[in-house]
Amino acid sequence: MxxxxxxxxxxxxxxxxxxxxxxxxxxxxxxxxxxxxxxxxxxxxxxxxxxxxxxxxxxxxxxxxxxxxxxxTPSSLAVLQDSFPPSAGRFRAELSRIMPQLLQFLAATKAPFWINAYPYFAYKDDPNNISLDYALFDPNPGVVDPYTNLHYDNMLYAQVDAVIFAMARMGYGGIEVRVSETGWPSGGDPNETGATVDNAAIYNGNLLRRQMRNEGTPLRPGMRLEVYLFALFNEDMKPGPTSERNYGLLQPDGTMVYNVGLSGLT
Known part of the structure; x- marks a missing residue:
């Protein structure tokens, strides 16, 4: 359309x-x-x-x-050429003409930049070098950005701050970043490392606790990071790897895949 x-x-x-x-x-x-x-x-x-x-x-x-x-508009994290450390964040060169048009519009209308960010993919692709605890918001030593000295104890916040730095490089440092999608699959194919019910429950549960604390990222600690969880239901007819069908908190029939701690009262 x-x-x-x-x-x-x-x-x-x-x-x-x-x-x-x-x-x-x-x-x-x-x-x-x-x-x-x-x-x-x-x-x-x-x-x-x-x-x-x-x-x-x-x-x-x-x-x-x-x-x-x-x-x-929601963008994939693949719009970034570099994302680590966060201060190295920059957009891909082929977006150098169209991205400023988008950012100018967002700045003029005071609209946020939305990003679909999945630490799961980074962990799955490099489990030997990326800490599972760091990806899951579980306790870990974290990493320090050598250029800003900001400490990151989870990957999602680092990914968001990389987007903020990328926008600032184009002269648009004041736009809010929000997460339009994030989540963790509760099942996957044999080569989809980390796609388990336990990890999905940990990631989404830890993320929701951070949301309840109204946290911001290390770069913008005073601005609550708005996050949308993907997804409510498993998509049993979706093509592709098994993980693509298993991001939901609920099965297609409405039964619970795992208890993330939400209730009808919250």
């Missing part, structure tokens, strides 16, 4: 149909346009992204909703 939504009249129709009738009874705080568009390999699609976001934001302005609902 991105090409269609570059047309302001089409964007206005979309917002009028899919957002306005449900707001504010539904607490809609953001519209995410596309998903991981920059790392999908389709440069034509990527060229439509920012114009579509501009059109949707303009529609929100016309309807008087722009101060209540932000417009952004």
């Amino acid at each position: 991105l090409a269609t939504l570059t047309d302001p009249s089409q964007a206005l129709q979309w917002v009028s149909t899919h957002i306005k009738p449900y707001f504010p009874a539904t607490n809609i705080t953001g519209i995410e346009v596309g998903n991981e568009v920059f790392t999908g390999g389709d440069t034509t699609l990527a060229s439509y992204l920012v114009p579509a976001m501009v059109s949707i934001h303009s529609a929100l302005v016309r309807l008087g909703l722009d101060r209540l609902i932000t417009v952004s």
